Amino acid sequence: MVTIGIDIGSLTTKAVIVEDGKIIAHKLVLTGESGYESVASAVEEAMSLAAVDTKHVAKCVSTGVGKGETPYANEQATEVLCAARGALFYYPSARTVIDMGAESVRVVRCNDNGRVLDFGLNDKCASGTGTFLDTIAKALEIQVEDLGPLSLQAKEDIIITATCAVFAESEVVGLIVRGKDKASILGGITKAIASRIYGLANRVGINKDVIFIGGGAKNTGISKSLADLIKQGLLIPQDPQIVGAVGAALVAQERSQAG
Amino acid sequence: MKTAGVDIGSLTGKALVLEDHNIISWSLIPTNPDPNVTVKKAIDIALEKAHLSISDMDYVVSTGYGRLTVPFAQRNITEISCHAKGAHWFFPEVRTILDMGGQDCKAIRCDDTGKVTNFAMNDKCAAGAGRSMEVMADLLQLPLDNLGQLSLEIVEAEVPISNTCVVFAKSEALSHLRRGKNKSDILAGVCEALATRVYSLMKRVGIESEFVISGGIAKNIGIVKRLTDKTGLTPRISFEPQIVGALGAALFAQEILERERQT
Numbered sequence: 001m002v003t004i005g006i007d008i009g010s011l012t013t014k015a016v017i018v019e020d021g022k023i024i025a026h027k028l029v030l031t032g033e034s035g036y037e038s039v040a041s042a043v044e045e046a047m048s049l050a051a052v053d054t055k056h057v058a059k060c061v062s063t064g065v066g067k068g069e070t071p072y073a074n075e076q077a078t079e080v081l082c083a084a085r086g087a088l089f090y091y092p093s094a095r096t097v098i099d100m101g102a103e104s105v106r107v108v109r110c111n112d113n114g115r116v117l118d119f120g121l122n123d124k125c126a127s128g129t130g131t132f133l134d135t136i137a138k139a140l141e142i143q144v145e146d147l148g149p150l151s152l153q154a155k156e157d158i159i160i161t162a163t164c165a166v167f168a169e170s171e172v173v174g175l176i177v178r179g180k181d182k183a184s185i186l187g188g189i190t191k192a193i194a195s196r197i198y199g200l201a202n203r204v205g206i207n208k209d210v211i212f213i214g215g216g217a218k219n220t221g222i223s224k225s226l227a228d229l230i231k232q233g234l235l236i237p238q239d240p241q242i243v244g245a246v247g248a249a250l251v252a253q254e255r256s257q258a259g
Numbered sequence: 260m261k262t263a264g265v266d267i268g269s270l271t272g273k274a275l276v277l278e279d280h281n282i283i284s285w286s287l288i289p290t291n292p293d294p295n296v297t298v299k300k301a302i303d304i305a306l307e308k309a310h311l312s313i314s315d316m317d318y319v320v321s322t323g324y325g326r327l328t329v330p331f332a333q334r335n336i337t338e339i340s341c342h343a344k345g346a347h348w349f350f351p352e353v354r355t356i357l358d359m360g361g362q363d364c365k366a367i368r369c370d371d372t373g374k375v376t377n378f379a380m381n382d383k384c385a386a387g388a389g390r391s392m393e394v395m396a397d398l399l400q401l402p403l404d405n406l407g408q409l410s411l412e413i414v415e416a417e418v419p420i421s422n423t424c425v426v427f428a429k430s431e432a433l434s435h436l437r438r439g440k441n442k443s444d445i446l447a448g449v450c451e452a453l454a455t456r457v458y459s460l461m462k463r464v465g466i467e468s469e470f471v472i473s474g475g476i477a478k479n480i481g482i483v484k485r486l487t488d489k490t491g492l493t494p495r496i497s498f499e500p501q502i503v504g505a506l507g508a509a510l511f512a513q514e515i516l517e518r519e520r521q522t
Contacts, residue, residue: 033437103427125384126426135426165426166385166394167362170269177292 001058001256002050005248006043006073007082008035008066011102011130012215014242015042017050018249025050026242035069043072061252063244065103065123077251079244080119084110086247087211090237095207098197098226098234099244100216102130105197107204120204126165128196130215133222135165136189139172140182147186151221154187156180168192187221194225201230211235213243260516261311262318264508265302265332266341267294267325270361270389271475272301273502276309276316277509280348284308285502294328302331318512322504324362334515339367339378341507346471347373348510349497354467357457357486357494358503359476361389366461379463385425387456389475394425395449398432399442410446410481417447428452446481454485461490471495473503 002024007014009031016026027046031038039062047053062073063082079099083106087097092112099106104123110116126132137147158180162168168189175185193216201210210230216222217240227234237243261283266273268290275285286304291297306312313319313331321329322341329335342358347369356367363382369375381387385394396403418435422428428449435445457476470492476482477500487493497503 033434124422125424131426131430163383164385165424166390170362170390174292 001253002052002056003058003249003252003256004043004046004060004072005082005245005250005252006039006060006062006064006070007242007245007248008039008062008064008069009101010065010104012241013038013042013064013066014245015039015046016242016245016249017046017052018246018253019050021253023246024052026239026245028241031066035066036071039070039072058256059252061248061255063248075252075255077248079106080108080116082244082247082251083108083213084114084116084247085250086243086245087213088114089246089250090243091209091211091235093209094211094235096201096204096210098201098210098212099214100128100130100197100212100222101214102134105129105200107197107201109204109207118204120200122196122200127163127168128193128200132165132168133189133193133216133219135169136172136186139169140176140186142182142186147190148218148220148222150183151186151190152224153183156184158184158188160188160192163196190219190221191225194222194229197226198229206230208232209235211237213237213240215241260317260513261315262320262509262512262516263302263305263316264341264505264510264512265298265319265321265329266323266338266502266504266508267297267301267321267328268323268360268504269363271501272297272325273505274301274305275502275505275509276305276311277506277513280510280513282506285499285505287499287501290325294325297325298329318516320508320512320515322508334511336508336511338504339365339380340375341504341511342473343367343369343375343507344373344510345503345505345507346473348506349503350469350471350495352469353471353495355461355464355470357461357470357472358474359389359457359472360474361393364388364457364460366457366464368464368467377464379460381460386423386428387453387460391425391428391449391453392476392479394429395432395446398429399436399446401442404478406446407450407479407481407483409443410450411484412443413447414441414443416444417451418444420448420452450479450481450485454482454489457482458486458489466490466492468492469495471497473497473500475501
């Protein structure tokens, strides 16, 4: 049985095709102004990669902030459920999922069946989200992929006092003027983000093992700071951004089987 | 008796020279990334206008976010107290003060002597501070000074802004702009959101007449008008709302001197 999971995030749209419990194709595109177009291009490219046709697809489930904006999905599932299902697919031992996206941070605690026990969400404030990091990257003129490695080269400990992304940006400009090096400033920002996420995770409760997903999981600086705070290693899948879409495709399978 | 008040904010630096309860001169400058430069420039401009030098000052009080960076100040006093003091000098009947600067917003209650009785403050989040207007001015490529007036010139209908976070609200405004919404209509939504947040801060301390607005936001007619509607009170605004804190600091300096001379 072939199912499709679509995760329409604020920054990227992901489509994953699953056949009998295996990922056979996935595609990630930027979410444009039109959610429909982003979904169409992600799904069509994934289908051509997998060489499947619409008529083979048993069910298609969408998730993410734009889950209502899709011409394909028959059904929707919450981001929390998809994060849990996707996480357990990669690591059956996962009990806590930390998902750092562009505009939200989500922590989900689940049991061994992938049933959600509790979750916490920040989607009201940019602090601790990918957008926060992106704002600072622009102020420091650093490419997103260089952020993690550079933050690990900090020469001194800098503590960022502002919580708000807007104020943190001013603080960073002040630090640049005072001659602080970019790596150390970035190190401070990275720790600030990790500590915000840790605060949310603590409220939800942290059970072993912890899996880190979403675009933020690609940043080695954040994953290291977060692991230091949680005092245990984090499980990070190879493509941390597609985990939610994988979860959606698995939810589609469950629902198809249930009839 | 000559005193000076220096108010170093996050976005502007202010200095004011006072002689026997009369304002002699003042300065208002954008902050320099180096706080020492801001302090020096602010006091130098104010002194120059008064044809005085720092040695003529009998007492100097500093206030504001950067109040600890003023080397020649004998004392520093919080901006909450200074704003109440300054507002009381302009409007002796004042009981509620809203002071909104670049990086914070304060709702202050005071008694008939200008002494603070209660206050509430937001200095953690840019939503509800003057910075949010700067971010929007930058996005819409409009001068900051025009935003308030434009927000009142609604073309079709106010575009509500649903995000609280300034960073997210900026993306939201941008997508409205791309969909062809009018700048004035977007600004109306932005100003409404800011006024609503500020109003809820004011409600926490209670609102009583007279109501004074100080700080940079008092120059934004879009916010002032919306707060007038929400509170049902006509806000009193001094001729230069950004010097109220520096004035309060200079007044405190006079009080301290007077007390010292009495004893």
